[in-house]
Structures are given as C-alpha cells and as structure tokens.
Amino acid sequence: xxxxxxxxxxxxxxxxxxxxxxxPAIAADSSYYLRIATLAxxxxxxxxxxxxIFGHTxxxxxxxxxxxxxxxxxxxxxxxxxxxxxxxxxxIGVTAAAGLGALFSYVSVLxxxxxxFLGIVTLAFSLIFQNLVLGLRQFTxxxxxxxxxxxxxxxLDRPVAAYYLFVVMLALALLVYCVVMGSRMGFAFRxxxxxxxxxxxxxxxxxxxxxxxxxxxxxxxxLFGTLYGFYDGIISPxxxxxxxxxxxxxxxxxxxxxxxxxxxxxxxAVFAVIEEFVRPFGQLNVLVYGVLLIVLFVxxxxxxxVMLKKALGFSIP
Amino acid sequence: xxxxxxxxxxxxxxxxxxAVGITLIYGLGGVLNLAHGQLAVxxxxxxxxxxxxxxxxxxxxxxxxxxAGLFGLLVxxxxxxxxxxxxxxxxLLLGLILTLGLSFVIDGYxxxxxxxxxxTLSLPIPSVQIAGIPxxxxxxxxxxxxxxxxxxxxxxxxxxxxxxxxxxxxxxEVGAELCGIDPARTRTIIVGLAAMMAGLAGIAQGLxxxxxxxMGPEFTILGLLVAVVGGVRSINGTLVxxxxxxxxxxxxxxxxxxxxxxxxxxxxxMATILLRPSGLLARFT
Numbered sequence: 261x262x263x264x265x266x267x268x269x270x271x272x273x274x275x276x277x278x279x280x281x282x283x284p285a286i287a288a289d290s291s292y293y294l295r296i297a298t299l300a301x302x303x304x305x306x307x308x309x310x311x312x313i314f315g316h317t318x319x320x321x322x323x324x325x326x327x328x329x330x331x332x333x334x335x336x337x338x339x340x341x342x343x344x345x346x347x348x349x350x351x352i353g354v355t356a357a358a359g360l361g362a363l364f365s366y367v368s369v370l371x372x373x374x375x376x377f378l379g380i381v382t383l384a385f386s387l388i389f390q391n392l393v394l395g396l397r398q399f400t401x402x403x404x405x406x407x408x409x410x411x412x413x414x415x416l417d418r419p420v421a422a423y424y425l426f427v428v429m430l431a432l433a434l435l436v437y438c439v440v441m442g443s444r445m446g447f448a449f450r451x452x453x454x455x456x457x458x459x460x461x462x463x464x465x466x467x468x469x470x471x472x473x474x475x476x477x478x479x480x481x482x483l484f485g486t487l488y489g490f491y492d493g494i495i496s497p498x499x500x501x502x503x504x505x506x507x508x509x510x511x512x513x514x515x516x517x518x519x520x521x522x523x524x525x526x527x528x529a530v531f532a533v534i535e536e537f538v539r540p541f542g543q544l545n546v547l548v549y550g551v552l553l554i555v556l557f558v559x560x561x562x563x564x565x566v567m568l569k570k571a572l573g574f575s576i577p
Numbered sequence: 578x579x580x581x582x583x584x585x586x587x588x589x590x591x592x593x594x595x596a597v598g599i600t601l602i603y604g605l606g607g608v609l610n611l612a613h614g615q616l617a618v619x620x621x622x623x624x625x626x627x628x629x630x631x632x633x634x635x636x637x638x639x640x641x642x643x644x645a646g647l648f649g650l651l652v653x654x655x656x657x658x659x660x661x662x663x664x665x666x667x668x669l670l671l672g673l674i675l676t677l678g679l680s681f682v683i684d685g686y687x688x689x690x691x692x693x694x695x696x697t698l699s700l701p702i703p704s705v706q707i708a709g710i711p712x713x714x715x716x717x718x719x720x721x722x723x724x725x726x727x728x729x730x731x732x733x734x735x736x737x738x739x740x741x742x743x744x745x746x747x748x749x750e751v752g753a754e755l756c757g758i759d760p761a762r763t764r765t766i767i768v769g770l771a772a773m774m775a776g777l778a779g780i781a782q783g784l785x786x787x788x789x790x791x792m793g794p795e796f797t798i799l800g801l802l803v804a805v806v807g808g809v810r811s812i813n814g815t816l817v818x819x820x821x822x823x824x825x826x827x828x829x830x831x832x833x834x835x836x837x838x839x840x841x842x843x844x845x846x847m848a849t850i851l852l853r854p855s856g857l858l859a860r861f862t
Contacts, residue, residue: 388840507681547685550682554674
C-alpha cells in the first residue's frame, strides 16, 4: 500500500462522486433521462457487490436478481401484511438476502462445489424464487406484481431526491468495498483469487473469506433491491428476472473489469448507454447481450479499466 | 393414473434426449452447454421451414435434425475453440459464459425473426388402444424413436472404436491424448451428435404438442437439471434421471400444480448436487 496522501489515492472516487452529483443538473428537465441515470446507479451498486462475490472470491452467483427480489418481496410483504414501518422491514429484507448469500457460499464451501455447480445451484434458486413468487399468489399477487408506491420512504417518490439517495447508497457500497479491500481481508481476497490452495497454505481462512464476501455482497444486492423496488413503484417477478438483473450485471462487470475499484461503475454506466442504443430494436436486445457476453469474455477479459490504463498510461485503481 | 405415468415416461425420454447431449458435451469437452435447448428449437425451426417449403413431414423432421447437428458442428469449430484453449476450471467457466452468450444470441434472433413461429406436427392416427389404455400415437412414436436412439448410442459407446475413444476421453483427456487419440476430432463428432439429439427432442415437442421459439431456455434448464441429477458424467444415469424426473413432474403437475411441481424438480436437483455431486448412479457408469 502506498503512502501517498489520502486525497490522491481516492482522487478518482472524488471525481466520480462529483460527476454523479451533477447528473441531475443536466438531466433534470427530462424525467426519462433521470430515471435511466437512477437505474444505472442501481446497477452500479449491484455490480460492485457482484465484483466482491465473483471477481474477488470466484463464486459464480447466478441468482443476483433472486437475491434482490427476495429482499424486496420480504420487505414489501411484511409492510403489507403486518403494517410494519419500512425502517424495520428493510433491514429484515437485507438480512434475508445476506443470509441466503452466506448460505449458498457456506454450502458450496462445505461440499467443495466448483464454480459450475455453485452456478447451477444458484441458477436453480433463481428459478425457485420466480416460481415461488408466481405460486404464492395470495402474498405476491403473482405476475401482476405488488404496488409499492407510498409504502416505502417518501424520499423515493421524488425523482431527484431518489437519485441522490441511490448515489449516497452507492457511495456507501463503495466505502464498504474500499474498507474491506484495504484491510487484511482485502489481501486475503487478492491471494485467493490468484490461487486458492496457495492462499490456504499460507494461513488464510479461505472458507471464511468466501462466506464473508458472499454475505456482504448479498447484503448490498438486497439493499439496492429493496430501494429499487420502492423506487419503481411496482415489483413483479420480471423486474428481478435473470435477464433483467443477472445478465446486465455480469456484462457490466466484464465490461468494466473484474477486481478493479472503478470497473463496476464504469461498466454499468457504459452498459446503460449501450442499452439505450439497443432499446428501439425491442427483442433484439437479448441478441446484443449475447454478442457482448461472448466478445467481452473472449477478447477483453481484463475489462475497460485495464485497457484504458494500458492505452493512456495513467493509473486507475 | 396409468395415463399420467405414460405421459411422464414420454416426457422423461424427451428430457433424456436433451440431457444426454449435455452430459456428453460436458464429459468430453468439459463445457456445460447452456445453449442446448436453443439447439433443439433451431432444429424445430429448420423442420418448419422445410415443411413450409413443401417437404414431406418425415423428410422435414430429418432435415431439422441434420440442421441442428450442422449448427452444433459449427459452434464446436468456431465459438468453443476459445474455451478449448484452456483446461479444467478455466475452460468450464469460459464455456459456461460463451454458451450462455450463444443462447441469448439464438433466442434474440429467433424471437425477433420468427415471432409468430409454432411447429405442430400431427400424425395420421391420433391415438391407439394398447392393453385397454388409450395412448397417443405422438407419445408412442417419440418414445420409440428415443429408445432406438438410446440403444444405438449405447451400442456405439460399447462396441465401436469411436465409443472406446469417447469413453477414454471422458475418463481422462490427457491420458487419451497420450494414447494417440485426437480429442478435438472426437469432440466435434460428439457435439454434432448431441446437437442432432437436441434437434430430435425439439421436433418431438412439435409432435407431442407444439414448439415455440421462446421454449429454448426452458429446454436448457430441464435438460441441465436432468443431466445434473443423473450425474454429469454418466450416460445411463442421465437416462434414468430423465424418466424419473419426467414421472415426478407429470404426477406433481397433475395433482399439486405446475409451479409447485417445478419447485419440487428444482429442489430435487439442488439436493442431488449437494448430497451426491457425481449423480444418482455415480458408481455404475
């Protein structure tokens, strides 16, 4: 770790915060663009969490949408059925997501599942979540979804305020990420993403690291999921489906670059722009996702951040 | 009761056709093919195009199967080459992402270009009485074809040189290579075969009820579940698992409801991965 002053070490984060803060000034006239910016911030949060889980500890979670959805549905159903305040139910929802993430990680560590089998188990969980939501009609209202408008925080019903709330949450997520990566655990993550066996042999508790990373990441995913659910006004299975959460997040992470601090944020921003260009083609957006996934994984496995670093010769963490 | 059982077996055999392809590609190539269901749909689309062009239904079906096989060969020789450069875990991960991407490409293209598509084949005689039980000829035909295909596959694996080659590569790719076997060539043949079996499953779906372009992901998931429950390296395990899950699914969706049935299937698959990671019949491969 270098001993440069704190400001220059985190100059990029400050720059990013300023950039994100001025977005409403540009987009405030059009609620459409403000909404897209807000969604991009939500995806940035999810991608940071996925970077912790998949990038740093190599756990392929294919249930990001299901985790976000579980948190959101738990929160909303508790508010509706028991008339609790969102200040109580949001932590419960987030804890549920974190618990689920930790459970998958614990089970996979315990049974020594490889990346593939963890992928299939979590994929199966995504489908179970979708079918549960569709099946438990009396609580979740099935495919139509639940109206969340007015149930959550009043702040989230005002577009500009909601945007800033998400930016603050993103800053929190980034702070958690920086603190973790700057601590001893961060060194352990770097070691185990290089070689797990070597890390284990040098005295790192690989199992604990993986479970903590999964729990932290899932908590962040759950937090953004619940707030997104309130912001959107209506939650339905399609809002948290595999194609609408997992795939964009996976592409954003690959686009920006795994195991980098800013990669997830840049990746999600670029992805939001790409998606805007594809939107007029309707169904074809899935095709574009596929092409992106293939091209990114074959040709640019290091991501945009590392490429920029090499091309421009300056350092982005 | 008997009708449900029969339905389950027919459906199970169809699932096995898909799952065996996934098992073979995983065993030989070390790639878990997430675009396998989409291959089935491609076969169906090709058959439909041939039908519209005026071909005889049987010829159209065969054409669809061949088209799926050719597409499989193409994928193996182009896209998957990027994955084959690596070994072990790295290859698995790359293969998983690449085939996921491929599945989106195929889904996106088919849903865009053939949005109104549906393949329905009907047989001249809708149902026959066997031992007092009315049975749909469509189900009988697809089952007979599936059984014949499986017998042929087992014969191929057991008694031919190619079969021995395949079994040795499944055992150990490096070992096979040291014995002078070219894994790449065998792999290509097998991916082609597996894709043809997927195409057959897609056309069987058209025969059984109807096939739409949106069914790819569902096929992939069901095939994957069966392959995992059967043990992703065991072919007879996959066959048993397919029939078993087919029966469970038929009974569960008849008596409990479709959502719960699917949740039960998924839970069975999850439990199998956790309790017996190498599949139900791991010892009897």
